[in-house]
Structure formats: structure tokens, C-alpha cells
Amino acid sequence: MAGALSGPEIERLVQLLSRLPGLGPRSARRAVLFLLKKKEALLVPLTAALEEAGRKIKSCQTCGNLDSAETCSVCTDPRRDSGLICVVEDVADLWALERAGVFRGRYHVLGGTLSALDGRGPEQLNLAGLVERVKAGGVREVVLGLNATVEGQTTAHYVTDLIAGSGVSVTRLAHGVPVGGELDYLDEGTLAAAFAARRAM
């Protein structure tokens, strides 16, 4: 094995890198080799960047986004509408919405979904923070940007109940045919949702 060959340092690096999503043991080994070949150009700056990110990046105390500031740049941006909060499951979803550039309000990252199967209850999610923000006033609408999965929708219902009675309107993203999607390839659930929500031309 290469382990016996090249000492424990390389093996340890391969083992850690192969835990990243999208990298298996084989591609992690290729990546390690690439890093060791480009020591000055890549390995050294990557080490420094990881160290800096590990030291500086934390969860925003308001919304749960990741940022180097205590309160993230979305929460402090005065140009963003603080009356609109989009609730997402994960920071990755927040990034996806920002990439699309379609939302100019603020976010709230739950950090997961309710899941009876995985034993995740409401106390595991960042729900108290959301209720607090809604109670603090100034919020007109909470948009549920949760995944259209069973867990996502269960969570959406739970959040709706939680906010009900506060006078804040709760909406969710529309279901339907994805732009560029072909009917032939869509599941029945999507087609049914698209039919139910059909609109006048």
C-alpha cells in the first residue's frame, strides 16, 4: 500500500480529504499528489486559507449564515429589505438563492429539517431565533424556501404553525415545471402541482 510507501503524513492527508463531499479515496490521492507537486503555488496558500477561515468564519448570530463578522453582511446590508425573511434549510441554499440574485430580503438558516426518521426535532433547529425575529417586529412576510421533500414540507408546516397568529404572512416558493424542463421527464407530483397552480396566459 501507498501508506507503507510514503509515510503516515500522506495517508493522513488522503484520509481527511476523502471525507469531503465529491472526493473519494482515489481522487483524494490524486488531489494530495497535485498539492505536493504544487507546494508553493497551492499547498501553502491553501493551508493559510484554511487556517484563516477556521479562525475567522462563524455562524451569523442573527440568521445562521457563515461570515467573518458576528452579524453577516446580508443582515447588516442596509439596502436589503428587513421586512422579508426567507427561511432556508442550509447555508448552501442561501448561497444558491444569492447566486440566482432573486431575493433582496434577509435570510434565516434553520440548519436542517425536522425528521422523525433521523430523530431531529424542533429543538435541533434554529427556530427560537426565527420566532424572536418575528416577535421583534418589522417583519411583513416569511418566505419558506425549503426543499420540496417530505422533510422540507413537514418543516414548512411546522414553521407556519409557529408563526401563525403573529400577523406576519407566511408564503412558500411555487412548485411547478422547472424552467427548461421537459414534461416527459417530470414526476407526477411536479406535474400535479404545476396543473393545480396553472395561471392565465
Add this chain to the structure above:
Amino acid sequence: MAGALSGPEIERLVQLLSRLPGLGPRSARRAVLFLLKKKEALLVPLTAALEEAGRKIKSCQTCGNLDSAETCSVCTDPRRDSGLICVVEDVADLWALERAGVFRGRYHVLGGTLSALDGRGPEQLNLAGLVERVKAGGVREVVLGLNATVEGQTTAHYVTDLIAGSGVSVTRLAHGVPVGGELDYLDEGTLAAAFAARRAM
């Protein structure tokens, strides 16, 4: 963009990670998020492992393998046949042969192939070291474990000429049908080589 969102530290990390083979910008972003979520369990140990590897791992002064020792563990292993040298293009090839566990001699890593197109001449490769090792005596056979590409085979001929006259026999890996391979999917070059090298049952 997420860059404006999450500060320059995350963007820098994404940019560096996306230079690794097998990781595009999108999977690098996913990896960064994963790292930041598992700070203590993954980001911190990975930073330490990279730092250690960057500091300790170097090219073996004899064969070009990567190791934390000046002379690598393959070159110092007394159980390995020092009369046999397998010449490979890259450390990745050395690792692949070690994984297969089919060779118990030593290696010589050229660090590339000759390529007129890419302007790589003999002086860019670790050829002087090979000639030195052959001249030093004790070597019976040099096995060329080079890729069956145009560049690999050009390099193989060059190395053969270089060693010719030293009394050391030069061999190359066999070409043929890969084990588990189906004829229907093989190219003509491989089939021709397999025919030419056919053996009695």
C-alpha cells in the same frame, strides 16, 4: 454572489480548492461549506495535516518518490530487489503499481514525458539520476513502466537508447487486452498489439 455575502475568506478557499483535480467551482463550494460545518472534526485536522505534509514531504533524492525521509522507504527497504528498477512517469504511477503489489524492485520517477508539442526535452526529466544509478552498478534490469501514449513511448525509446551499451537489459510492460476487458470496446491499436504478442494456451 456568495463572495460579497460571505467575505473574502470563503471565496479564497473556494478558489484554491477548485484548482484541485476532480473539484469544480461548485463542488469546491460544497466542500468549503462542509469544512466550515465540521470545523473541529475536519477543518482543523486538515489544516494541520496540510501544514505537516508541506513541511515534511519531499522528493526522494534517489528515485523521485514522495516521502518524509531524504531517501524514501522504497529505496531503503532491504527486502526489495535493488537490481530491478521500474521507470515511471509520475509518482501516481508508482502508487498505482504499489497498490497492485506486483513489483518488488525499486522505482525511478521521471517527473514527466518528453513532448515536442509541450516543449519538454530530456533536460526537464530526471534522466541524469537514472543514468547514474545504472552506472553505479548492481542493476540487472530496467523495466519501463511508461504510459502507452505517444509521449510515453517516445520517452521509452529515449530511455532505452540512453541505457543501451551499459549491459543492463531494458524491458517494457506488455501491451494487450486488459483483464476483464471486452474486445468489442477495445481500440485497434490494443487489438493489434494483443495479436502480435499472442501466446500459446
